[in-house]
Amino acid sequence: MVILLPFLLLLPLPLLLLLLLYFIVRPRPVRIPIKNRHVFITGGSSGIGLALAHRAASQGARVSLLARSLKKLEEAKESIRLSSGSDVSIFSADVRDYDVVEKAIRDAGPIDVLVVNQGVFVPRELEKQGLDEVKFMLDVNLMGSFNVIKAALPLMKQRIDRLPASIALISSQAGQVGIYGYTAYSASKFGLRGLAEALQQEVIADDIHVSVVFPPDTDTPGFEKETEVRPELTNILAGSSSSMTADNVAKKALDGIQSGSFIVPCNFDGHMLAIATAGLSPQRSFWMAFIEVSFAGVLRLVALFFQWNWYRCIEHWHAKKKDT
Ligand SMILES: NC(=O)C1=CN([C@@H]2O[C@H](COP(=O)(O)OP(=O)(O)OC[C@H]3O[C@@H](n4cnc5c(N)ncnc54)[C@H](OP(=O)(O)O)[C@@H]3O)[C@@H](O)[C@H]2O)C=CC1
Numbered sequence: 192m193v194i195l196l197p198f199l200l201l202l203p204l205p206l207l208l209l210l211l212l213y214f215i216v217r218p219r220p221v222r223i224p225i226k227n228r229h230v231f232i233t234g235g236s237s238g239i240g241l242a243l244a245h246r247a248a249s250q251g252a253r254v255s256l257l258a259r260s261l262k263k264l265e266e267a268k269e270s271i272r273l274s275s276g277s278d279v280s281i282f283s284a285d286v287r288d289y290d291v292v293e294k295a296i297r298d299a300g301p302i303d304v305l306v307v308n309q310g311v312f313v314p315r316e317l318e319k320q321g322l323d324e325v326k327f328m329l330d331v332n333l334m335g336s337f338n339v340i341k342a343a344l345p346l347m348k349q350r351i352d353r354l355p356a357s358i359a360l361i362s363s364q365a366g367q368v369g370i371y372g373y374t375a376y377s378a379s380k381f382g383l384r385g386l387a388e389a390l391q392q393e394v395i396a397d398d399i400h401v402s403v404v405f406p407p408d409t410d411t412p413g414f415e416k417e418t419e420v421r422p423e424l425t426n427i428l429a430g431s432s433s434s435m436t437a438d439n440v441a442k443k444a445l446d447g448i449q450s451g452s453f454i455v456p457c458n459f460d461g462h463m464l465a466i467a468t469a470g471l472s473p474q475r476s477f478w479m480a481f482i483e484v485s486f487a488g489v490l491r492l493v494a495l496f497f498q499w500n501w502y503r504c505i506e507h508w509h510a511k512k513k514d515t
């Protein structure tokens with residue numbers, strides 16, 4: 192009994208912490224319905240975006256897709272019509288062209304859930320990568336996201352139903368930690384997080400809720416092309432997080448969006464990354480906040496072990512290269 196006493200005295204501490212977090216987490220928890228609402232997905236003609244479109248349509252949303260290739264858009268429209276019977280609107284536009292994007296969004300009508308998913312990835316060491324490729328990734332992934340959000344925001348604010356709305360950005364685990372071969376890509380995806388954190392403060396008064404999704408390697412047409420050129424070290428380091436199917440990522444993303452989660456991890460490694468890189472991001476769930484506060488220290492240690500292992504791989508790889 193005497194031995195148990197210190198533990199009994201400590202027990203109220205976590206409970207007090209939970210109670211404190213319950214009162215202070217901001218923004219407050221929210222539910223964002225998608226049935227009968229307008230879900231607009233950029234890059235919705237392939238991979239993760241297409242899987243999201245299928246899910247949203249099957250849950251009764253009115254879906255619009257924007258991408259460059261009209262042919263791929265028409266194929267996507269047809270496949271969604273066959274699987275869920277719903278009629279999807281399609282818009283051919285390059286996110287780098289503000290005027291075209293603005294017109295497409297005006298034609299599509301007020302958006303309730305905006306999913307900014309378009310993305311390009313050309314993995315290569317910076318020394319071997321042309322600045323044209325760097326600019327390409329920053330323009331499509333980051334500046335393109337600004338174009339889409341800037342064009343959609345005024346109409347989102349005027350939505351008629353006044354229910355909570357969402358802006359979701361598809362980042363990457365390479366937007367939480369820099370990975371060899373991804374200097375430009377990581378920069379573009381880290382950028383989305385800064386954009387999202389600031390934007391959430393600006394749109395909260397309009398009941399618009401921002402989510403950032405961080406998928407690991409995901410089996411998509413884009414990823415298939417990427418693996419043909421990806422440096423060996425990028426493969427090894429990215430392999431630290433287990434890969435997923437586009438459909439599984441879409442499921443996690445849509446659940447995260449509907450619960451208004453700011454950070455949306457997709458797999459187990461993603462949850463660890465989210466806690467290790469929680470920083471000053473908003474957290475609506477007092478329970479998740481409790482886990483972040485309790486495990487921050489030990490996950491920093493785990494992160495240092497990952498870095499130790501990654502730098503060992505890099506060292507071995509250079510040694511092997513010198514030998515041959
Ligand atoms: N697959 C993966 O391993 C991972 C992907 N991600 C991210 O998820 C998102 C989707 O990736 P994924 O599904 O693999 O990609 P895909 O290459 O399969 O699909 C990309 C989509 O974006 C569209 N797109 C590309 N460039 C533009 C542009 N300039 N303007 C408008 N639309 C464009 C494409 O259509 P079109 O070419 O016709 O324009 C297509 O619809 C990206 O942001 C990516 O960075 C994150 C983590 C892992």
Ligand SMILES: CCCCCCCCCCCCCCCC(=O)[C@@H](N)CO
Pocket residue numbers: 312363364365368370406407408409414417428429430431432460461463464467490491493494497
């Ligand atoms: C604290 C402990 C953390 C443990 C987990 C660390 C795992 C990090 C792995 C990073 C993987 C990056 C994949 C990028 C995928 C992508 O975006 C490209 N396929 C392009 O589409």
